[in-house]
Amino acid sequence: MTIKIGIPRALLFYQYFPMWKTFFEKLGLQVVVSGHTTKGILEKGARLCVDEACLPVKVAFGHVAELKEADSIFLPRLVSVSPGEYICPKFLGFPDMVKQCAQDLPPLIMTNFNQYRREGDLYAAFSETGRVLGSNPAKVYFAYREALRAHKRHTSLLQRGYMPEDAVKLAGEPPEKGSLEQEDVRSRPVVAVIGHPYNIYDGFISMNLIKRLEKAGFRVVTQDHLSEETLRHHAGRLPKKLFWTLGRNMTGGALHYLSDPGIKGLVHVASFACGPDSMTGELIERFVRRMGGKPFLNLTLDEHTGEAGVVTRLEAFTDMINLRLASGS
Amino acid sequence: MKGYLGIDVGSVSTNLVFLDEGGTVREALYLRTNGRPIATVQQGLSEMSGCLPARTVIRGVGTTGSGRHLAGVITGADVIKNEITTHAVASSTLVPGVRTVLEIGGQDSKIILLREGMVADFAMNTVCAAGTGSFLDQQAARLTIPIDSFGELALQSTLPVRIAGRCAVFAESDMIHKQQMGYNLADILAGLCEALVRNYLNNLAKGKEILPPVVFQGGVAANSGMKKAFEKELGFEVIVPPHYNVMGAVGAGLLAREKMSGSMPTGFKGFRVAGTEFKAGGFECDGCSNLCEVVEIYEESDVIARWGDRCGRWSGSLTREEKIS
Known part of the structure; x- marks a missing residue:
């Protein structure tokens, strides 16, 4: 029987899932993913998790608990995914929090992912993961190369304008097959949604924010649709360096979209109790005002x-855009 | 006579207005919702039909407020619109050139910035209801002052006391403290108004550019103490427009008028719905672990609407989609 590796549909899932999935599959393992977030998952997570954590971490706990049937759960200790920058400390502590708070779970694979010094240190993380699984090092290296290729493809689909989950679905097909290639979708007014990926792409947490905007007749773009260079360039306009990767991406993305006349409006999604969010939100709002x-x-x-409350605000927001579009400004 | 109905079902009050074909407010009703939105809408409709001349033709209906969907299915509304847009529409119509709208209602407060007649920015209070009408209501009740004379009393103050307005719970204990120290009532009430205004400007209006003309509307605008406190803090005149307490309904009526000005037939079911039996029922859906609490609205024995589900399994099954959006 093939070994089942569980991956929670939470936190950095939306950015790295194709890479992780490919790696494990190339090692001959089966990957199982928890389902979409539901009230049940949140409740389970909130029960297991420490009280002070933010909503996405509570949700992530719930997703981990959904994976009891797997043989192992992949919970990398994400320290840094970009040289000179860090990921939220809650991500770093997440596997240990799970270990402390949740019982009856299959063994956890808690490899360190730390690219703070060098981009290339990613291989060390994968090779360590392979070692834990007892795989042949040559096979691990091959799987790692394939994983990188899958990640590159995922990123390029995102930059083409796909949402992460659509990109995952499209992984095996030519991008021309995607829904975005239709003329009517391309010609819609565009709204930018800026927020942590695990908030904006999780339909439960965001209350279907992206779907609602699409239903209201807009095309939605996020910071993840921009290239690393664009994000860095715009984040570089700040007087100081932002050392959280996600906060830097969000601010860079917001600044880019604010200077793009094709973008008709901007939504910033923050989690209550998130320190960096309260800061990026404030920063972005000031730039919105400064930039017209x-x-x-x-x-x-x-x-x-x-x-x-969300629906009312969103409706008022789309009304505001539509009235401006109608008046031609 | 022909005209349009606007209905605003809020947490504290339910308001109905009748606009004539030119968009002028002919009749306005302000009722307390008392936690029974369906019954209140029906009562409002029957009162409204009593105010209007016989053979009045309703050409369109618009609903707004937190109970807009409910009021919408009961009456057969042509437009169901969020309260931010309706308030903005009403004030820019009644006070041409308005650039800032301060609105304080029962459970929520908003600020809307308009530039060249269009909404440029808005904010609405989040979960905290400190500084809204309910809190003033509650304090007036505690001091056994009729809410109508609250503002008048506050205006008599010569030296408003400083009260912490950040949180309703703290504000209350602060007020009790001041009252036990012997400050007079008028000064405490005026102090409370100033605290609420400070709270409003520091939270909701934080960083927003408040430019005159400023319009102050919503139920709380009846309180002249609040108007004075706003003027003191902002340093310029604040306009309380006519129909300030039913502006949401006016906006909904105006939007109905705009949409129905062609020859489209209205979906309005007629004033007879005041006598129809409406019931709300509900169940917990067991389709997935979201366990949504689905609400069903019955008109006599027919289900006319369902909502409360996240996936659309129930709400999509019968409601007229285009209206609930």
């Missing part, structure tokens, strides 16, 4: 947020 005031909406989400 595009329609802007700052949404703060937590587990108590009612859908009605």
